[in-house]
Amino acid sequence: MSRPTIEDVARIAGVSIATVSRCLHMPDVVAVKTRERVLSAVRQTGYNLNAAAQSLRQRRSNTVLVMVPDIGNTFFSKILGGIESEASAAGLTMLIGDTGRSRAREDAYVRYLLNGRADGALLLADPQAAWFDIPTRNAMGLPPIVAISEIGPDSGPVTVSIDNEGAAHAAVSHLIGLGHRRIAHVAGPDSNILTAQRVAGYRRALHSAGLQAEPWLEFPGDFGLTSGRAAFARFQGQDQRPSALFFANDEMAMGFLASAYAAGVRVPRDVSIVGFDDIHFAQSCIPALTTIRQPRAEMGAAAMRLLLEIIGGKAPASVQLPYELVIRDSTGPV
Amino acid sequence: MSRPTIEDVARIAGVSIATVSRCLHMPDVVAVKTRERVLSAVRQTGYNLNAAAQSLRQRRSNTVLVMVPDIGNTFFSKILGGIESEASAAGLTMLIGDTGRSRAREDAYVRYLLNGRADGALLLADPQAAWFDIPTRNAMGLPPIVAISEIGPDSGPVTVSIDNEGAAHAAVSHLIGLGHRRIAHVAGPDSNILTAQRVAGYRRALHSAGLQAEPWLEFPGDFGLTSGRAAFARFQGQDQRPSALFFANDEMAMGFLASAYAAGVRVPRDVSIVGFDDIHFAQSCIPALTTIRQPRAEMGAAAMRLLLEIIGGKAPASVQLPYELVIRDSTGPV
DNA sequence: ATCCAAAATGTAAAGCTTTACATTTGCCCA
DNA sequence: TGGGCAAATGTAAAGCTTTACATTTTGGAT
Structure with a gap:
């Protein structure tokens, strides 16, 4: 015996399939007595909607x-938490696809969209392929998309972001305010759109203070723990060590802290550290990490709301949310 | 103009819809010339399969x-990485549903399954509701399920796990081997099935060494950073401080480390610490954390393979994978 | 040229639901 | 009792694909 269908329910309840469908979706238009009979038949059969058939008919998922x-x-x-709460409030199920920054996996999820299995998508990273610019997307018939944070502005989708350049500026200005003059920056990967923005903010803050941006103070990085450790090695090896470092994310800062501790370099006495993101563990770093907090839940929620608007036929503008400099124990006077 | 269908492609290519379908799924049974015509029509129309229709017809997703x-x-x-690689190798798309340990969300994903939107599910946590025991599941017509790690054994699904009791035993024995005699355990939440197993291993290790398991050495916890900090507070306040603590997960150990550092308690000189899980940040704790590594990718992969077997009609047995004690810098002699 | 088998293609049904429209039922009032 | 209107229910089509089976085409052998 295979899955019961709406027809089985209808037969048992002694009504037509239309009535069963109505019971499930617009219960108030069907007579109370009938409704009871139908619902009992539903329980009796263990009926469950066939999502494929529904989605085929309704043209949405x-x-x-x-x-x-x-x-x-x-x-x-x-961010995902913020998305979920808005999505479920709107009656949508949120599913997560982990692209692993791999082109193949990304393509798999794009195909998922193209096949109509989702009514829209939220992008948490710059895609590998260029399928997300508006003309291409329309040509492909892709459902609407909203990007969060890591995506280029040109002809791309509606976006939710923070002012990365301004945030970097604030972080570095904080260091300058503490008297630091030789401040290094550990950047993100070149491929990431945020990298350039944060570097720009770093440089501008230096300039505002009458300082020179020196290439040898700009360290490469890839957002990973290891590149934080590499940054420490480079820091150690320099003749004129910076008195402070601004990291493009917290994870790299944590890698640096671990290496620094192991080498007996004290933070913030010997060197001040600022991160970016305020991840969960930032408060439990040793020492607790000064960083830029992004309103992550709110970013997710805002993106989901934008997506719902687009699905609803509107054409909302991109949104920028405020960041916050969270001062903890990893920064101090020179 | 709405989405092109297989019929549009067929018309343009001058063939029947059956041929188009065959071109897409069994290209070798259709003549080369025809195939070319069809594929060009596909490109021309920008055709994409309608997943709902396919899934309706094929009875799988x-x-x-x-x-x-x-x-x-x-x-x-x-774990997710391990799952993904096996899933995509088998031509399945992996989607993640974040239940947030909330009953409502969990129900939403169960409904997702019941509606036939997935061919099977992997469970990474003990469900809130009791829908996963085999009789209920069969009665509901749920697709097959494999659980990873955090699930009770009774009448539940096929499971992939490690020997938690043995791992806890190994962790505590390591401490005993270093000369520790007063060893505390910071447990997970009572609701979690793993908690009891790890507590049991802790107690057994003590007994094996002729030590007494004392209630005041068993600290409550909830796997969060904060309960690690709370454990430190309790540790601080005790007359007879333990010389070592075994934590039921790394995150709590990290919370403890942060508080200990702030209070000037040195690890491992003043107190030794062992975690559990070997999460990404464990190697970059200060000091680097001794912990139990679970073969997470392999666990995910194994679970996915089991699921595929069940989908394929077999009835595989549960699997237990080996753990490993990773000794780093947070443990030392008394 | 004819015939046959194999290859290629076509036909049509099935899969399950939603929904516009048609029909029936129930109720109130005259 | 009958008429009329609203409420309740039913009918049937549409949504798009896969696939068993039927039919046509191809190509080779005689």
Whole structure:
């Protein structure tokens, strides 16, 4: 015996399939007595809607897909929480696709969208392929998309972001305010759109203070723990060590802290550290990390709301949310 | 103009819809010339399969749902990686549902399964509701399920796990081997099935060494940073401080480390610390954390393979994978 | 040229639901 | 009792694909 269908329910309840369908979706238009009979038949048969048939008929799936570049990156989790709450409030199921920054996986999820399995998508990272610019997307018939944070502005989708350049500026200005003059920056990967913005903010802050931006004070990085450790090695090896470092994310700062501790370099006495993101563990770093907090839950929620608007036929503008400099124990006077 | 259908493609290519379908799924049975014509028509129209129709007809969705209790918990990410690689090798798309340990969300994903949107599910946590025992599941007509780690054994699904009791035993024995005699355990939440297993291993290790398991050495915890900090407060306040603590997970150990550092208590000189899980940040704790590594990617992969077997009609047995004690810098002699 | 088997293609049904429209039922009032 | 209107229910089509089976085409052998 295979899955019961709406027809089985109808037969048992002694009504037509239309009435069963109405019982399930618009219960108030069917007579109370009938409704009871139908619902009891539903229980009796253990009936469940066939989502494929429903979705085929309704031409929508009541699902939203969130494409995450790396689910292991703690930065994304709170964003997902924000998305989920808005999505479920709107009756949509949120599903997460982890692209692992791989082209193949990304393509798999794009196909998912193209096949109509989701009514829209939220992008948490710059895609590998260029399928997200508006003309291409329309040509492909892709459902609407909203990007969060890591995406280029040109002809791309509606976006939720913070002022990364301004935030970097604020972080570095904080260091300057503490008397630091030789301040290094550990950047993100070149491929990431945020990298350039944060570098720009770093440089501008230096300039505002009459300082020179020196190439040898700009360290490469890739957002990973290891590149934080590498940054420490480079820091150690320099003749004129910077008295402070601004990291493009918290994870790299944590890698640096671990290496510094192991080498007996004290933070913030010997060197001040500022991170970016305020991830979960930032408060429990040793020492607790000064960083830039992004309103992650709110970013997710805002993106989901934008997506719902687009699905509803509107054409909302991109949104920029406020960041916050969270001063903890990893920064101090020179 | 709405989405092109297979019929549009057929018309343009001058063939029947059956041929188009065959071109897409069994290209070798159609003549080369025809195939070319069809594929060009596909490109021309920008045709994409309608997943709903396909799934309706085929009675499967080529999707596997992974239910995660808390996507922000870094413990899960590598498991997901393992699942993904096996899933995509089998032509399935992996989707993640974050239940947030909330009953409502969990129900939403169960409904997702019941509606036939996924061909099977992987459970990364003990469900809130009791829908996963085999009789209930069969009665509901749920697709097959495999659980990873955090699930009770009774009448539940096929499971992939490690020997938690043995691992806890190994961790505590390591401390005993270093000369520790007063060893505390910071447990997980009571609701979690793993908690009891790890407590049991802790107690057994003490007994094996002729030590007494004392209630005042068993601290409560909830796997969060904060309960690690609370454990430190309790540790501080005790007359006879333990010389070592075994934590039921790394995150709590990290909370403890942060508080200890702030209070000037040195690890491992003043107190030795062992965690559990070997999460990403464990190697960059200060000091680097001695912990139990679970083969997370392999656990995910194994679970996915089991699920595929069940889908394929077999009835595989549960699997237990080896753990490993990773000794770093947070443990030392008394 | 004819015939046959194999290859290629076509036809049509099935899969399950939603929904516009048609029909029936129930109720109130005259 | 009958008429009329609203409420309740039913009928049937549409949504798009896969696939068993039927039919046509191809190509080779005689």
